[in-house]
Amino acid sequence: MNDTVLREAENESGKPRQRFILEDTGFNEVPKKYRRFYRRQTGPGDTLAPNEVICPVCKVVIRSTRELREGDRVYCMPCMSRLVVVRTDSGHLEAHVVY
Amino acid sequence: MSREVHTLAPDEFLDEVHSFEFWFHSIQGYLADAEYGHRPGTPESELPPDRRERLITVLCNYCIGETAALDGASGLIGFAPNRQAKIFLATQVVDEARHLEVLIHRLAELGVKDPEAEIQRRATRSLQAFRRRLLELVAGKDWEAGIFAQNVILEAMEFAAFQTHARNADPITRELLEGIIKDERRHMGFGENDLGRRLSATPHVRARLQQIKRELDPLVLETFEEMLAELDVPREERPELGRNYLETVERLGFTS
Numbered sequence: 001m002n003d004t005v006l007r008e009a010e011n012e013s014g015k016p017r018q019r020f021i022l023e024d025t026g027f028n029e030v031p032k033k034y035r036r037f038y039r040r041q042t043g044p045g046d047t048l049a050p051n052e053v054i055c056p057v058c059k060v061v062i063r064s065t066r067e068l069r070e071g072d073r074v075y076c077m078p079c080m081s082r083l084v085v086v087r088t089d090s091g092h093l094e095a096h097v098v099y
Numbered sequence: 100m101s102r103e104v105h106t107l108a109p110d111e112f113l114d115e116v117h118s119f120e121f122w123f124h125s126i127q128g129y130l131a132d133a134e135y136g137h138r139p140g141t142p143e144s145e146l147p148p149d150r151r152e153r154l155i156t157v158l159c160n161y162c163i164g165e166t167a168a169l170d171g172a173s174g175l176i177g178f179a180p181n182r183q184a185k186i187f188l189a190t191q192v193v194d195e196a197r198h199l200e201v202l203i204h205r206l207a208e209l210g211v212k213d214p215e216a217e218i219q220r221r222a223t224r225s226l227q228a229f230r231r232r233l234l235e236l237v238a239g240k241d242w243e244a245g246i247f248a249q250n251v252i253l254e255a256m257e258f259a260a261f262q263t264h265a266r267n268a269d270p271i272t273r274e275l276l277e278g279i280i281k282d283e284r285r286h287m288g289f290g291e292n293d294l295g296r297r298l299s300a301t302p303h304v305r306a307r308l309q310q311i312k313r314e315l316d317p318l319v320l321e322t323f324e325e326m327l328a329e330l331d332v333p334r335e336e337r338p339e340l341g342r343n344y345l346e347t348v349e350r351l352g353f354t355s
Contacts, residue, residue, distance in 0.1 A: 079288025
């Protein structure tokens with residue numbers, strides 16, 4: 001899923017973050033005003049955009065209006081989890097639950 | 100355009116997702132047009148007699164699981180530690196009651212004349228034993244053990260079983276299970292997060308829960324095996340299905 005890149009802004013630690021306009025993906029498990037922040041995985045060929053991570057608890061894709069970076073806090077509303085974005089040894093970003 | 104959800108303060112987020120308002124607007128998204136858990140126009144499949152029989156057995160056991168969750172969640176409300184947990188559990192009680200109702204309705208659609216009697220007749224020993232132990236923990240007003248047994252162990256087992264079943268089910272059963280899975284995300288997430296917060300604050304509780312896990316694991320595995328055999332899931336794929344449960348308990352710091 002590729003959202004529209006809105007602008008390159010937010011100069012944090014020297015490198016600007018991409019911003020995204022989130023499109024409705026048909027995700028219907030949270031109230032309407034929050035639906036654009038989530039989507040379902042579509043299968044093995046599904047690749048994550050820079051503004052997306054997978055919730056380890058319920059496997060829904062969490063989306064943000066900005067490119068995600070290590071240390072960012074994100075929320076999974078479908079399963080009510082608070083998460084932090086971490087960089088794995090292989091260099092990928094993934095979300096870990098914060099209790 | 101709504102505010103970026105990820106900028107909510109942690110307390111604001113928890114208040115929002117544990118509200119009846121949040122639950123109500125969430126389920127409207129996927130249940131507003133459903134009748135007994137599926138769209139009215141979804142066609143009924145002609146199932147071969149053997150497959151129909153096995154589907155009835157599986158659905159009967161789902162009813163046992165959902166009844167356990169209904170009794171368990173309603174019992175937990177009485178000694179839940181705070182308002183947020185009480186309100187969340189009230190929404191879970193409604194979800195579990197709906198699951199039981201749509202599953203019994205599905206049994207009737209499949210031609211079962213007396214679903215209540217059929218459920219008792221086909222219930223597996225392991226799931227009945229799990230249910231009894233869960234209700235003992237709830238009756239003992241043991242919050243951590245009750246939430247662990249119900250919202251972590253039972254919900255993770257149901258989540259995995261329903262997802263697997265939905266992939267190969269007839270269209271009506273699939274829609275019904277997909278609706279239930281959406282509810283289960285909330286139940287599972289509540290259990291893991293509530294318990295995770297508690298274990299962070301009171302790590303000594305972990306040893307007691309580890310003992311309960313050791314006691315319940317064989318029943319969970321036996322139930323999995325029996326259900327997956329009825330669903331014709333190849334033996335080599337079965338370990339994969341328990342992975343969700345194992346990952347959850349590992350995140351909470353439990354060992355196998």
